[in-house]
Amino acid sequence: MNKLKQITAAVVLSLTGLAVTPAIxxxxxxxxxxxxxxxxxxxxxKVGKAYKAYQESKLDEAIAIMLELNPRNDFDKAFVDRMLGNxxxxxxxxxxxxxxxxxxVDADNLGGADHAQTLRLYSDLLIQEKKYKEAIDSYYKWMDFTCKTEAVVFKRIGIAHSELSQWDKVLQVADKGLSLVDKPDKGLYQMKLTAYFNxxxxxxAVKVLETMVPLFQDDKRxxxxxxxxxxxxENYPKSLATYDLAYKNGFLETAGNITRLAQLLSQKGSHYKAAKIFEKHMKEGLIESNKKSYKSLAGFYHNAKELKEAAEYYGLAxxxxxxxxxxxxQGRILALDRQFKRAIPVFEKALSLGIKNPGEAQFELALAHLSLKQYKxxxxxATQASKDKKTARSAKSYISYIKEKARIHNVTL
Structure with missing residues (x-):
């Protein structure tokens, strides 16, 4: 509350006539x-006595002294009210x-500097106490009285308009504030961003951020x-480029952001890079090792045609x-990788767990056994798969082929 102490000291100085009238x-x-x-x-x-108590950190005593006063004229009343407010x-x-x-403030008869300081403090406390409409009006009265425009005041007015969801007015005051600053003000830019978002x-909003990022390059957010x-x-190339650059600079610190980067890389066709980045942060613990993550990672490896890794992670999921x-x-990936012996028990497990369309697993098993020359x-x-509507046609087309292979190799079916 150093600012309050300075204001209070200025109040007392005005008693002695030492306060200087501002230059015109x-x-x-x-x-x-x-x-x-x-x-x-x-x-x-009385004011002098109260101020002495205030300087001695006897704030309650100072307030009590001021409350005892019963000023006769309007100026004295306003002066006492101002000190009590402070x-x-x-x-x-x-x-x-x-x-x-x-x-x-309503008395409007304090000296110029005193009235200005009182208006400003009153405005600041109004916004602090979430009285936003009153705060906006009070700040503009301060500007009208002092003929001053300050970026910090427009920022506070912008905060009040934001709380009232008055987004067009937020944009107006943010631009006014930015026109007054000597160096970029992140808060005012953020205010514009919030307004455009809402x-x-x-x-x-993109234009605002494209301005902000070069100005505040170290802000990861x-x-x-x-x-x-x-x-x-839907500017996916720029999104990927920005995520990638942020990643290289160590700015992506959440599982969600790493996942989005991996997804964008995969969409672009960089499936292996997506898999390696995702896998790295999953092993480090940033991305939780759960079913969803294992499925995502398996998908990246699958698209990258890294079948061994894809099968492993589908199995973990x-x-x-x-x-x-x-x-x-998982069984299909193993079969695609020609690991038929490993694929067979996986297909059998899918069957044992009650797969929705059993014919799918039966047909895959038929193909795996056929590849291993296990014709019986x-x-x-294949016969079992032919009984499932979803796989009947494909299975039946293979049955005659299997029979012929069995006949050639003298295998009794």
Whole structure:
């Protein structure tokens, strides 16, 4: 509360007439036409006593002294109300602080600097206490009185408009604030970004982020936001490029962001790179080793035609809750990799777990046994597969072929 102490000290200085009237910057500015005054002698003595108690950290005593006063004229009343508002604010009793500061502001007869400081403190406390409409009005009164425009004031007005979901007004005041700053203000840019997001103007949000990222290159969050907004606007090449650059700079720190990078890489055709990045962070523990992750990783390896790894991860995913469909998929990958002996027990497990269409596993078993020249088993499985509507046609087309192979090799079916 150092600012409050400075303001309180300025209040006391005005008693002695030492407060300096601000230099005239604009002839018609209200603050320049407002003369500083001093309180009456009786009130002045009490104020001095209260301020001494305040300096000795006896805030309750200082407030009690001020409350005893019964000023006779309007200026003295406003002056006492202002001091009480300052004291209550420093004590953390904001409802009382606002009550007295409002009385001082509404009186509108304090000296120029005193009235300006009171208006500003009152505005700041209003926004702190979530009285946003009143805060906006009060800040504009401060600007009208002082003829000053400050980026920080527009930022606070923007915060109030944001809380009221007045997004067009947020954009207006954010731009006004940015026009006043000497160096880029991240908060004002973020305010614009939030406004465009809530207005669902994602392409405008992208433009804001494209401005912010070069200005605040070390902010990891901005890189991720830009990549995400590129996704939202379906600019997949730029999204991937941004995610990839962020990854190389160590800015992707969540499982979700690593997963999105892997997905975008895979969509582009970089399936192996996607698999290796995903696998690395899964082994490190950033990405949880669960069924969903194993399936995703298996899919990346499958698309990369790395069949050994794909089969391994489909198997791990299937084992978590004994998923028959995933065992079927694992078996097919093993068969595709010509690992027929390993594929057979996997297909049998899928069958034992009650796969939805048993004929699918039966037909795959027929093909595996056929590849191993196990014609009797192949015939048996093909016959069983022919009874399933989903595989009947394919199975029947193989039965005669299996019979012929068995005849050539003198195998009794």
């Amino acid at each position: 910057a604009a002839p018609k500015c209200p603050i320049d036409d407002r003369q500083n005054k001093a309180v009456g002698e009786r009130v002045g003595k 004291f209550y604010a420093e004590k953390g009793k904001m409802s009382s602080a606002l009550k007295y500061l409002k009385k001082a 207005k669902k103007q994602f392409k405008n 901005l890189w991720v936001q830009l990549a995400q907004f590129y996704l939202m606007t 299937a084992a978590i809750d004994e998923d028959a469909s995933l065992y079927l998929k 088993s192949a015939y048996k499985r």
